[in-house]
Amino acid sequence: MTASQARNLDGPGTPEQDWQAWPGLRELPVVDPRTAAGAGYPWADVVVVAPHPDDEVLGIGGTMALLAGAGVRITLISVTDGEASHPGSPTLSPDDLRRLRVDERENALAVLGLADIEVVRLRVPDGEVIEHENHVEHVLRDRLRPDSLCLAPWHHDGHPDHDATGRAALAAAEPHACRLLAYPVWMWHWAEPGGTAVPWSTMRAVPLGDELAAAKRAAAAEFATQVGPLSAAAGDKAVLPGHILRRLLRDFEVVLA
Template identity: 45%
Template sequence: MVRPIAGEGTTEATWRAWSAPDQWPALELDPPGPPLVVAPHPDDEILGVAGLMSVLGAADLAAVTDGEASHPGSFVHTRGELAAIRRAETAEALRRLRIDGTVFRLGQADGGIDEDRLAADLAKLLTPGRWCLVTWRGDGHPDHEAAGRAAARACAETGARLLEYPVWTWHWAYPDDPDVPWSRARRIDLPPAAQAAKAAAIAAFPSQIEPLGPAEADAAILPPHVLARFARPYEVIFE
């Protein structure tokens, strides 16, 4: 379901005052090998599970799009320029995380993901039991949800383990929101080194966290009130 991603959304102070996350069971960190992390756009994987990636030390990345539509009316960069910038930002973020793995660039259109093609591409990268981390199917952004559905199909076909991470859910949802599967939430507590690595990786995306220029069309996609949600000492997945 597409959700309006506008305004301030639910504040991080509201989320931090909610006691439920303290009761969520921890995710057992026992993958059979490097997980496959699926990112609809460059930075989704960093916002959602960079801390987990840092703890594990290894992961392969399926970069579904190059994020060329992040600023569709930009007066500063063309879509092609934005794609190149965001590819470079991903490489730098992974370098800062010190992650061993391969980046698979799937070349889909930002804002126009072909789910059938994506499911087929992901199935080629998955094996029985392998962890597949992907944006939650109810996250509210159409590309996030399409990627989640495609990954769910690929996992069902291959026997891989589906683990979904919320990104924009923290904006539109609220504590105890009945539209969110809190009963499936698993918590990943991050040691200080992983928290620092995640912060450094997020900072590798200036095209998203800083304005490209003075026009409204070039405003930051991830201003401070959004970034605050990803500075927690834990991450969440839905299992």
């Protein structure tokens, strides 16, 4: 499989105010994943794929909650445990981070009403998904069915783990001819509003409503190791400070159909 173009994910990225000022963001066609997408609905099940603990909540957590509320069975495939989020930390070891991040995800899912979904941890080393891409594909291929809906990262999201996970999901879904909707996370950081690097015509908005949007914000706050610094040390900086979270905690989510 061919690797996607590497993106610079450092710095502040595209400000949320620029996204909000772009008319195209609010003009995206609206889709309800509970009823949309034609053949195959109602879904026998939904398989959500997350490269790291928090990607499922930040990228597609509201959509997951909508589907669960409609009685759809959801399985979360957690590719890594996120143990490499702070490689230079003097405070927490990778084993500490692994344990904490898994617990944080459990708490965040509960906030969204998703405490009872099945979570399958693949335990792929964080930062090395591309080396295990075939394994991820095979696991997903065994899980998916023709009447499944797969929610996976966009395979051009810009983070190597996200891109590899997205490619694996695409390859796994193809032989089943099942529906796949991709979700962006880091795209909002590097992309430019209306820029040609993103296929905007395939994007759809999933409205969350005020109550669910508030629940998603509360769920995101459960990822304490990511949204705040571990300490004042240089290696303990927040991975997801406020300017990043603002792009991910809107009152709607986006999928690429």
